[in-house]
């Protein structure tokens with residue numbers, strides 16, 4: 001295939017003008033833009049430093065209540081996707097604030113959501129009748145079409161990163177939403193119930209999966225960090241990823257959520273990773289440590305609670321100036337199911 005479109009001639013132009021009102025168009029004029037040799041999406045690398053973002057989040061807290069806002073969130077928009085409520089081509093990210101005594105009322109929607117806790121302790125999110133109390137570094141799931149509300153009974157602000165598959169669901173034009181008829185859903189199960197039943201290497205003997213999302217909806221940081229800590233002892237580092245784990249549905253081994261993959265990785269002190277790229281653009285959060293991620297000719301320097309984006313198919317490498325832990329999420333699981341996912345390591 002030639003790299004340039006065929007030349008336009010007056011005769012061709014006249015023909016195209018006849019096609020337009022008939023809702024037809026010549027493929028050969030757009031073929032190269034449609035079928036690119038490599039991913040060529042608009043998404044660019046970007047970082048939000050928590051120290052810079054936090055004052056704006058707190059100002060939003062003075063401006064509107066969680067109840068009035070329904071969800072008091074500052075959307076993290078990719079600069080190349082301004083106004084589109086997207087951090088990458090397929091993923092939404094935002095920072096949500098809930099102040100002491102506030103409630104974010106119950107609703108449900110087709111979009112799946114993940115929460116990654118950044119600041120505060122002891123606010124809860126309720127999913128399907130069970131409350132999970134949140135601590136920094138916890139990864140919490142709100143599965144598609146489950147009732148969820150949040151509340152902060154603690155005496156400090158609570159902030160978490162929301163990750164949703166909003167752009168993906170919009171692409172399929174498959175969005176449904178329903179407000180709850182009570183602000184807070186009825187608690188029908190004790191805290192920790194799901195983790196005990198499904199997240200301890202055991203399953204209730206006659207249990208059958210009811211949906212496509214992990215029955216464990218809270219993955220506490222203490223457990224994740226302990227796994228990484230134990231694994232460190234073998235000194236078995238991946239050249240690109242350090243030690244990288246994926247969160248799974250323990251009943252299937254699949255991604256914990258059907259539309260988003262989630263990961264936690266540890267980079268040892270002094271790590272200088274090899275270059276890597278994959279077709280899943282990702283949103284990262286630094287949980288601990290400090291370092292930088294080089295993406296093409298840019299360098300994003302990160303520290304705790306900073307959020308950054310690595311676009312699809314962008315060559316990147318991580319460096320860690322101190323032992324560091326990074327959480328990330330992407331659409332990898334969707335691409336894998338569709339046979340589209342690719343990766344490439346530096347030769």
Ligand code: 1HN
Pocket residue numbers: 071073094096104109113148150162164166
């Ligand atoms: C949502 O339901 C939450 O439940 C957060 O906390 C962010 C962004 C768009 C649509 C729904 C939440 C959201 C959202």
